Amino acid sequence: MNITGPARRIRIYIGENDQYNGMPLYHAIVLKARELGMAGVTVVRGIEGFGANSRIHTARILVLSSDLPIVIDIVDRADRTEKLLPFLNETVKEGLVTIENVEVIKYVKNEEIGGKKSLPTPPPE
DSSP: OOEEEEEEEEEEETTTTTTTTTHHHHHHHHHHHTTOOOOOOEEEEEEEETTTOOOOOOOOGGGGSSSSSEEEEEEEEEEEEHHHHHHHOOOOOOOSSEEEEEOOOOOOOOSSSGGGHHHHOOOOO
16 A cells, blocks of 8 residues: 555544443454555553543553543545544544544555564675
8 A cells, every 4th residue: 555645634532441342442443444444543542631521531650540541543545534434423422533634755564474574684794
């Protein structure tokens, strides 16, 4: 898959405890994006934040929350991101979903089987 030029980024803000069909919602979104053949997804666990209800969720040891913020980033062509939106509308019951236009300048896929990169061979001495 080669993606360069105009694209879209979907960013989803949810809680770590949000569920969909008995699994973490962030995992369900990753699986759906993969099923749709999207370029990739990154899930990031926040250390502190609050949402619409203004309740602070934190990883600070004295006030440890079991529902930390989760941010899911997806970048792909506009036609592919559009296919994910109905699923997000159905599954994200509390949170924030944003879409923005972005410019992809480089997207590199490792062509080796198994996804392991080999070290470059040093030049002869």
